[in-house]
Amino acid sequence: MIDLDVVRADTPACRDQVFLDSAGSSLPPRQVLDEVVGHLRREAEVGGYRAAAEHAEEIEAGYGLAAELLGCRPEEIAFTDSATRSWDLAFAAVPLAEGDRVLVTEVEYAGNAVGLLHRAAAVGATVEPIPSDEHGAVSVAALRDLLDERVRLVSLVHVPTNGGLVNPVREVADAAHEVGALVLLDACQSVGQLRVRMDELGVDVLSVTGRKWLRGPRGTGLLAVRESASGLLRPHLVDLHGAEWVAPQRARLRTDARVFELWEYSVADRLGLLAALRYALDLGVDAIAEAVLDRAERARAGLAALPGVTVRDLGRQRCGIVSFTVDGVPAAKVRDTLRERGVTVTVSRTTSTLLDMTHRGLDAVVRASPHYFVSPQQVDDFVAAVADLR
Ligand SMILES: *Cc1c(COP(=O)(O)O)cnc(C)c1O
Numbered sequence: 001m002i003d004l005d006v007v008r009a010d011t012p013a014c015r016d017q018v019f020l021d022s023a024g025s026s027l028p029p030r031q032v033l034d035e036v037v038g039h040l041r042r043e044a045e046v047g048g049y050r051a052a053a054e055h056a057e058e059i060e061a062g063y064g065l066a067a068e069l070l071g072c073r074p075e076e077i078a079f080t081d082s083a084t085r086s087w088d089l090a091f092a093a094v095p096l097a098e099g100d101r102v103l104v105t106e107v108e109y110a111g112n113a114v115g116l117l118h119r120a121a122a123v124g125a126t127v128e129p130i131p132s133d134e135h136g137a138v139s140v141a142a143l144r145d146l147l148d149e150r151v152r153l154v155s156l157v158h159v160p161t162n163g164g165l166v167n168p169v170r171e172v173a174d175a176a177h178e179v180g181a182l183v184l185l186d187a188c189q190s191v192g193q194l195r196v197r198m199d200e201l202g203v204d205v206l207s208v209t210g211r212k213w214l215r216g217p218r219g220t221g222l223l224a225v226r227e228s229a230s231g232l233l234r235p236h237l238v239d240l241h242g243a244e245w246v247a248p249q250r251a252r253l254r255t256d257a258r259v260f261e262l263w264e265y266s267v268a269d270r271l272g273l274l275a276a277l278r279y280a281l282d283l284g285v286d287a288i289a290e291a292v293l294d295r296a297e298r299a300r301a302g303l304a305a306l307p308g309v310t311v312r313d314l315g316r317q318r319c320g321i322v323s324f325t326v327d328g329v330p331a332a333k334v335r336d337t338l339r340e341r342g343v344t345v346t347v348s349r350t351t352s353t354l355l356d357m358t359h360r361g362l363d364a365v366v367r368a369s370p371h372y373f374v375s376p377q378q379v380d381d382f383v384a385a386v387a388d389l390r
Pocket of ligand 1: 082084109186189221
């Protein structure tokens with residue numbers, strides 16, 4: 001069980017407002033803020049190299065922390081600056097030739113899709129959506145019908161940016177592996193709110209951001225690549241951190257996931273992300289998941305009972321993202337009116353998840369994403385504010 005008083009005391013801003021945007025950019029706990037600000041101060045005192053050297057052990061231990069959270073080995077972890085960077089680095093390393101196929105889910109994220117379409121067009125590969133089942137989750141049966149040996153990659157979004165759906169992962173990974181396809185899991189909206197372990201899910205590659213459910217600083221992300229898959233990948237962007245210049249005509253690449261990292265990065269932000277990882281691990285992933293689901297289900301039940309309000313979340317298994325529309329009130333107007341009442345929500349538009357939104361005939365939904373630090377009373381206040389809209 002999470003001690004609500006403690007986590008709220010660590011997040012002072014959550015008392016003055018109903019903050020429901022952890023799927024966008026969460027409120028970091030003071031432990032994260034202190035690391036980042038403290039390190040920037042230290043850099044100003046002794047220079048960035050000495051300041052980093054003082055944290056060498058902690059930075060090295062960070063790979064173990066991330067591995068513990070993600071159910072893989074420290075050698076399978078790379079730190080990046082966003083989920084999209086992680087996804088793109090991994091995708092660019094997947095060999096792709098003319099006639100190859102890439103399968104995506106209907107809730108594919110625009111940031112992934114544009115990179116995918118851009119490269120597929122350049123090499124003559126195809127990008128094909130896997131139909132969803134009657135509940136809106138990716139259909140494993142439909143996937144099996146699509147799979148053949150030309151499928152190189154299945155891009156699977158675990159939790160979409162625009163709603164509370166949780167896609168099945170293990171079944172998709174097992175089916176994809178039968179034809180030798182790689183599985184790249186966009187875990188940007190799941191890590192930090194759900195239990196996401198590579199050893200249980202069976203995916204080859206996984207991408208995460210720091211600022212959302214993990215409550216880390218902006219400009220941070222994680223890439224995890226299973227050792228079993230790393231031999232199939234051809235990293236495109238390497239520097240003197242990911243490789244060594246061993247002879248005038250030869251560079252030797254690292255064999256672990258750090259081949260995907262660059263030498264330069266924000267040490268302050270890294271330390272902040274590590275503080276966020278420690279914070280999540282200390283609370284316990286299962287306790288976090290339980291508390292987040294509790295808030296989200298409370299919000300969904302409250303909203304569903306309001307006339308003229310429609311909860312838009314797909315799937316049978318759901319998580320901490322709550323999406324809804326209000327009859328006759330545009331999503332942006334809902335967001336702006338709620339903000340005046342001290343409630344922070346965001347709007348998710350067609351352009352972020354084109355296939356899914358078009359399929360459902362939606363142009364925008366309001367997205368409320370309560371983390372564990374939101375009190376049940378605040379969830380009720382949010383529902384009451386929505387009720388007042390009409
Ligand atoms: C936010 C989001 C991303 C992108 O994360 P960045 O850190 O902004 O690159 C990717 N996938 C999903 C599902 C997202 O919601």
